[in-house]
Amino acid sequence: MKRHFRSFLLGLVLTLLAMPVLAALNIFASVPEWGALAEELGGDQVKVYAATNALQDPHHVEAKPSLIARARSADLVIATGAELEVGWLPLLLRQAGNPRVQPGQPGYLEATAFVSMLEKPLRLDRADGDVHPAGNPHIQLDPHNIARVAAPLAARLADLDPANAAYYQARHKAFAERWSTAIAQWEKRASSLRGTAIVVHHNAFAYLNAWLGLQQVAALEPKPGIEPTTQHLSAVLALLQRQPARMVVRAAYQSDRASRWIAERAKIPPVVLPFTVGGDDSAKDLFGLFDDTIQRLQKGGQ
Amino acid sequence: MSRFIQVSGACALALLGAPPVAAASDAELAEIQAQIQQLKQSYEARIEALDRRLQEAEARSAKAPAPPPAASPAATPAAVSAGNSAFNPAIYAVLQGAYINQSKDPDKYAIAGFVPSGDIGPGKRGFSIAESELGFSANVDHKFFGNLILALTPDNNVEVEEAYGVFTALPGGVTPKFGRFLSSVGYLNDQHQHAWDFYDAPLVYQAFFGGQFRNDGLQVKWLAPTDTYLQFGAEVGDGSSFPGSERSSGRNGIGGGALHAHVGGDIDVSNSWRAGLSWLTLRPNERTHTEIDRNGNPAQLEFSGRSQVAIADFVWKYAPNGNARETLFKLQGEYFWRKERGDLRYDSDGALGLTNTARNTSRQNGFYVQGVYQFMPEWRVGARYDSLDPGRVDYGGNADYLGASSFNPKRYSLMFDYTPSEFSRFRIQYQQSKLQPDFTDNILFVQYILTLGAHGAHSY
Numbered sequence: 173m174k175r176h177f178r179s180f181l182l183g184l185v186l187t188l189l190a191m192p193v194l195a196a197l198n199i200f201a202s203v204p205e206w207g208a209l210a211e212e213l214g215g216d217q218v219k220v221y222a223a224t225n226a227l228q229d230p231h232h233v234e235a236k237p238s239l240i241a242r243a244r245s246a247d248l249v250i251a252t253g254a255e256l257e258v259g260w261l262p263l264l265l266r267q268a269g270n271p272r273v274q275p276g277q278p279g280y281l282e283a284t285a286f287v288s289m290l291e292k293p294l295r296l297d298r299a300d301g302d303v304h305p306a307g308n309p310h311i312q313l314d315p316h317n318i319a320r321v322a323a324p325l326a327a328r329l330a331d332l333d334p335a336n337a338a339y340y341q342a343r344h345k346a347f348a349e350r351w352s353t354a355i356a357q358w359e360k361r362a363s364s365l366r367g368t369a370i371v372v373h374h375n376a377f378a379y380l381n382a383w384l385g386l387q388q389v390a391a392l393e394p395k396p397g398i399e400p401t402t403q404h405l406s407a408v409l410a411l412l413q414r415q416p417a418r419m420v421v422r423a424a425y426q427s428d429r430a431s432r433w434i435a436e437r438a439k440i441p442p443v444v445l446p447f448t449v450g451g452d453d454s455a456k457d458l459f460g461l462f463d464d465t466i467q468r469l470q471k472g473g474q
Numbered sequence: 475m476s477r478f479i480q481v482s483g484a485c486a487l488a489l490l491g492a493p494p495v496a497a498a499s500d501a502e503l504a505e506i507q508a509q510i511q512q513l514k515q516s517y518e519a520r521i522e523a524l525d526r527r528l529q530e531a532e533a534r535s536a537k538a539p540a541p542p543p544a545a546s547p548a549a550t551p552a553a554v555s556a557g558n559s560a561f562n563p564a565i566y567a568v569l570q571g572a573y574i575n576q577s578k579d580p581d582k583y584a585i586a587g588f589v590p591s592g593d594i595g596p597g598k599r600g601f602s603i604a605e606s607e608l609g610f611s612a613n614v615d616h617k618f619f620g621n622l623i624l625a626l627t628p629d630n631n632v633e634v635e636e637a638y639g640v641f642t643a644l645p646g647g648v649t650p651k652f653g654r655f656l657s658s659v660g661y662l663n664d665q666h667q668h669a670w671d672f673y674d675a676p677l678v679y680q681a682f683f684g685g686q687f688r689n690d691g692l693q694v695k696w697l698a699p700t701d702t703y704l705q706f707g708a709e710v711g712d713g714s715s716f717p718g719s720e721r722s723s724g725r726n727g728i729g730g731g732a733l734h735a736h737v738g739g740d741i742d743v744s745n746s747w748r749a750g751l752s753w754l755t756l757r758p759n760e761r762t763h764t765e766i767d768r769n770g771n772p773a774q775l776e777f778s779g780r781s782q783v784a785i786a787d788f789v790w791k792y793a794p795n796g797n798a799r800e801t802l803f804k805l806q807g808e809y810f811w812r813k814e815r816g817d818l819r820y821d822s823d824g825a826l827g828l829t830n831t832a833r834n835t836s837r838q839n840g841f842y843v844q845g846v847y848q849f850m851p852e853w854r855v856g857a858r859y860d861s862l863d864p865g866r867v868d869y870g871g872n873a874d875y876l877g878a879s880s881f882n883p884k885r886y887s888l889m890f891d892y893t894p895s896e897f898s899r900f901r902i903q904y905q906q907s908k909l910q911p912d913f914t915d916n917i918l919f920v921q922y923i924l925t926l927g928a929h930g931a932h933s934y
Binding site for chain 2: 224225227228229231232233234235236237238240241242244245255258259260262263266267268269270271272274298301302397398399425427
């Protein structure tokens with residue numbers, strides 16, 4: 173029994189050693205937007221694995237065996253940071269046995285380290301719900317933030333894979349140009365949205381609001397991360413009588429119960445935003461994400 | 475302006491400090507001048523630093539309302555608190571308590587046909603607090619991670635649940651752990667009580683491990699570099715946790731060891747699973763318990779020999795689109811086999827005057843299967859079925875005194891819980907346990923679990 177086990181182990185190790193060494197950088201992205209950005213910058217020199225999809229709540233992810241296995245072989249882990257993934261990523265990294273991708277190592281990058289954080293709480297108390305001491309972690313819906321993360325990410329790819337440094341720099345340059353052109357177009361298209369009052373499900377749109385000048389009237393969650401209650405929804409409804417909003421916005425991963433409830437009673441359209449890459453059929457990449465977000469907001473605001 | 479006042483003030487102070495001698499020597503004058511110069515320089519440096527900070531603060535507050543231009547990768551560094559407390563480990567506390575209603579006297583609790591494994595009953599009737607847990611964890615340095623978990627028992631004792639270090643610097647998926655830790659055999663064994671889906675441990679854990687199997691020793695886990703999760707682990711330790719026993723302190727060497735292998739992955743975006751096989755071997759020495767013998771007398775029994783446990787475990791989770799926040803169904807089960815062979819000393823304390831040692835072998839098994847369904851955020855229901863098979867017990871030369879049981883202990887549990895946030899949970903559990911012939915205990919548990927402090931993470 174024991175001898176069989178030993179020869180099985182030995183055979184397994186030999187098989188694994190015989191496996192071809194992959195040239196591409198293995199990238200483990202905690203959420204789809206950083207996976208998409210790594211693909212833009214890394215092209216065919218990177219192999220990207222997104223740990224979650226747009227229909228999952230990034231706060232609540234199971235540290236599944238498949239994720240541990242992928243973190244084990246990653247050369248670079250890209251996380252959002254600001255405690256967005258606090259409930260699962262630290263555990264995943266501890267179980268992965270991969271010292272290259274631990275926080276502080278070149279193989280670990282947190283996107284929130286490169287942007288100005290909004291809504292940094294003035295007091296830290298769990299009575300206020302799921303508060304993030306470093307600020308609101310949903311930074312990806314301001315395209316300027318994507319650009320801010322792109323530069324250090326390209327530099328990190330070059331650090332980890334110096335042989336292809338020029339390739340990453342060239343791709344970043346091309347991306348940055350296309351991106352700033354796209355931003356200009358989005359801002360032009362979305363100028364009519366400035367000042368539009370909205371209600372949100374979860375407080376996940378702070379950066380989008382700041383970018384497009386949307387006015388957030390209320391959130392359906394009584395406290396960040398706490399499920400909407402009938403009592404709170406009634407209070408929101410009463411507020412909307414005094415301070416009307418044009419639409420009620422939620423991310424693709426959020427349940428439609430609360431926003432449908434409000435939409436029916438306040439007679440405003442519910443708008444589902446892709447929130448991240450893959451959130452709907454149009455948001456296939458980062459460009460599609462913003463194209464579609466603006467289109468859906470405009471449709472909702474009509 | 476303010477700088478002028480400060481500098482002139484400094485000069486005045488320096489002059490006052492000088493001895494009031496009219497005709498000071500040249501040397502003294504030079505010294506005073508040097509001191510004034512020094513003071514001036516240090517004040518100017520400090521004022522400059524303050525000015526710089528003021529400008530930075532003004533710039534920051536001016537920037538805050540409008541997002542800064544895309545070109546500047548302006549990072550706002552998190553405020554880092556100074557001093558020793560900045561390196562405090564992550565600390566959490568778990569508070570637990572229950573109201574328990576039992577139809578039978580908890581003192582009569584026993585599992586027929588199985589060696590009593592310790593304090594495993596459903597607990598005190600009425601109101602009680604359960605173990606409170608205190609945890610501390612942090613990276614020790616660039617090579618180690620440390621974790622200490624203390625249990626504060628309701629009767630005011632402190633127990634070390636886990637106290638281990640992890641060597642974090644090894645490449646190749648190898649993770650060594652040393653100290654006291656919950657063994658990674660099976661599925662539920664290395665999860666803490668507050669993470670369980672029911673108030674109490676499955677019957678197999680209670681009967682075969684006395685709750686959970688702990689090791690004081692060394693564990694090495696290796697995660698294969700494959701896309702499918704494939705993990706192997708080996709443990710050696712003192713083997714003092716049941717079904718082992720405390721070894722006499724005069725013995726060197728290893729008291730017990732374990733091997734385990736787990737494999738897991740995703741079937742699709744909604745379905746994930748993990749399954750494993752574990753094997754545990756221990757050398758209990760003079761492990762004592764009291765049993766009622768054939769004559770109806772309580773006899774003390776002492777076992778020395780070898781105890782082996784094998785476990786097959788699986789868990790399957792289903793969450794539509796992988797969104798476990800909304801809906802989650804979890805099905806898990808574990809099968810335990812235990813084989814013991816050694817010498818059993820009947821009436822080991824001589825109380826009955828019949829002391830006799832004979833060969834003893836036993837093969838027993840059991841399993842549980844449970845399903846928990848989170849039908850909407852915050853709310854879950856669950857059901858569990860436990861069953862034990864007393865198997866074959868051969869008392870050899872003690873067969874005149876001791877008889878084997880043929881009764882199959884069974885237990886049915888239903889639970890319903892509410893989880894307002896990741897940090898609190900309230901649970902109601904009803905269970906019917908038939909652990910002895912003609913002895914059915916109907917138990918109602920009402921339980922709370924509160925977690926404060928650092929944000930914990932639950933393993934799969």
